[in-house]
Amino acid sequence: MADLEARTELLDDCVHCGFCLPTCPTYVLWGEEMDSPRGRIQLMQQALEDDVITDAMVGHWDACLGCMACVTACPSGVQYDRLIEDTRAEVERVHRRSPADRALRGLIFAVFPHPKRLRLLAAPLRGIQRTGLDRALRRTGLLERVAPSLAAMERLAPRLAKTEPLPERLPATGTRRMTVGLLTGCVQGAFFPAVNAATARVLQAEGCDVVIPPAQGCCGALSVHNGRAEEAQGYARKLIQVFEDTGVDRIVVNAAGCGSSMKEYAELLGPEAQAFQDKVRDVSEVLDELGPVAERHPLEVTVAYHDACHLGHAQGVRAAPRRLLEGIPGLELREVAEPELCCGSAGIYNILHPEPARELGDRKARNIVATGAEVLVTANPGCLMQVATAIERSGHPMRLAHTVEVLDASIRGRAL
Numbered sequence: 001m002a003d004l005e006a007r008t009e010l011l012d013d014c015v016h017c018g019f020c021l022p023t024c025p026t027y028v029l030w031g032e033e034m035d036s037p038r039g040r041i042q043l044m045q046q047a048l049e050d051d052v053i054t055d056a057m058v059g060h061w062d063a064c065l066g067c068m069a070c071v072t073a074c075p076s077g078v079q080y081d082r083l084i085e086d087t088r089a090e091v092e093r094v095h096r097r098s099p100a101d102r103a104l105r106g107l108i109f110a111v112f113p114h115p116k117r118l119r120l121l122a123a124p125l126r127g128i129q130r131t132g133l134d135r136a137l138r139r140t141g142l143l144e145r146v147a148p149s150l151a152a153m154e155r156l157a158p159r160l161a162k163t164e165p166l167p168e169r170l171p172a173t174g175t176r177r178m179t180v181g182l183l184t185g186c187v188q189g190a191f192f193p194a195v196n197a198a199t200a201r202v203l204q205a206e207g208c209d210v211v212i213p214p215a216q217g218c219c220g221a222l223s224v225h226n227g228r229a230e231e232a233q234g235y236a237r238k239l240i241q242v243f244e245d246t247g248v249d250r251i252v253v254n255a256a257g258c259g260s261s262m263k264e265y266a267e268l269l270g271p272e273a274q275a276f277q278d279k280v281r282d283v284s285e286v287l288d289e290l291g292p293v294a295e296r297h298p299l300e301v302t303v304a305y306h307d308a309c310h311l312g313h314a315q316g317v318r319a320a321p322r323r324l325l326e327g328i329p330g331l332e333l334r335e336v337a338e339p340e341l342c343c344g345s346a347g348i349y350n351i352l353h354p355e356p357a358r359e360l361g362d363r364k365a366r367n368i369v370a371t372g373a374e375v376l377v378t379a380n381p382g383c384l385m386q387v388a389t390a391i392e393r394s395g396h397p398m399r400l401a402h403t404v405e406v407l408d409a410s411i412r413g414r415a416l
């Protein structure tokens, strides 16, 4: 357990004060100490002292959403993000999971970090959605009973439309102010191509040449968040290579989970990744940094903004997206109660743990609906899928959009 030993100092930072407990979604749901950040840290300490990892320990660590609300809440600066990442890597190295768990994880990692495979999957999914087969299957409840994780995947899939791939380079409108590279992402690229298209248009309108290398693959976020460090390193190295000779000033990311991992590449790969990491920005940070030059047309709409955990807690980006939305004439921004609580998406958590994810999704949907807003805006494909499903269940239909889609509509003078 060499990695855990190296983390002794990090573990000792926890003074067991419990300030993090009310912000931890699993503690809020179950009220169990061992399903709180403090409890999980105590289990890490125990694993280190006894040099053993039990099934029960793995269960409590697996149940953690990795939302990092505890990192925001902790007054002692405990780096729980590093602790849980290392612990998960150690679990994958030494712990034998059940055959069913191994099979499900194998399936997820054989598909999700592969943009081409996801795009291939999107084509038949579009057909199933068009014929209404998805709704018919859902009504039977069969998949839910036989394979709850597959049922969760089916429910989460957004309505898919066919779109053209983006070209390799798009020129700035007017004077060029910056050259940026755009990460198209795995889930974002396959399930939300309209968000990538809107991101490119907004960046162009704000004076950016946009470079979109077609050979880009996964950033490694899903792998690193699930203890598959070596796999994540491979993806990260390839992504750095793809952007290496593009001469871009910034690498723009519109998926919060990807951005938070890419901002930690130096930790994953070592100092040689520092230069790349320093260029990584969420799209809202770049647009906020540039300041608006494109005219904003009015959008008479009320918007509830949901902080994606990997944007708010992990990257500390909360003000920039709000400033951008508030810069649109006519738009009224409303805050969602319990903003620190995760919506239950958390990468692949809602597939691996569909029940607590559903409870958290329903709680988030209630808080969103209570704002009375017409549109829910968030900046992560996972949150968009999770919240859309929960809002549909709530029986209070509502439009959903990524921050850049709202800006794009305003800049183009179109309805949202």
Ligand code: SF4
Residues within 6 Å of the ligand: 013, 014, 015, 016, 017, 018, 019, 020, 021, 037, 038, 070, 073, 074, 075, 076, 077, 078
């Ligand atoms: S993680 Fe931080 S907030 Fe939570 S118990 Fe430890 S010191 Fe307190």
Ligand code: SF4
Residues within 6 Å of the ligand: 023, 024, 025, 026, 027, 036, 037, 040, 063, 064, 065, 066, 067, 068, 069, 070, 071, 080
């Ligand atoms: S990362 Fe989220 S779910 Fe995990 S312990 Fe921290 S607050 Fe709880």
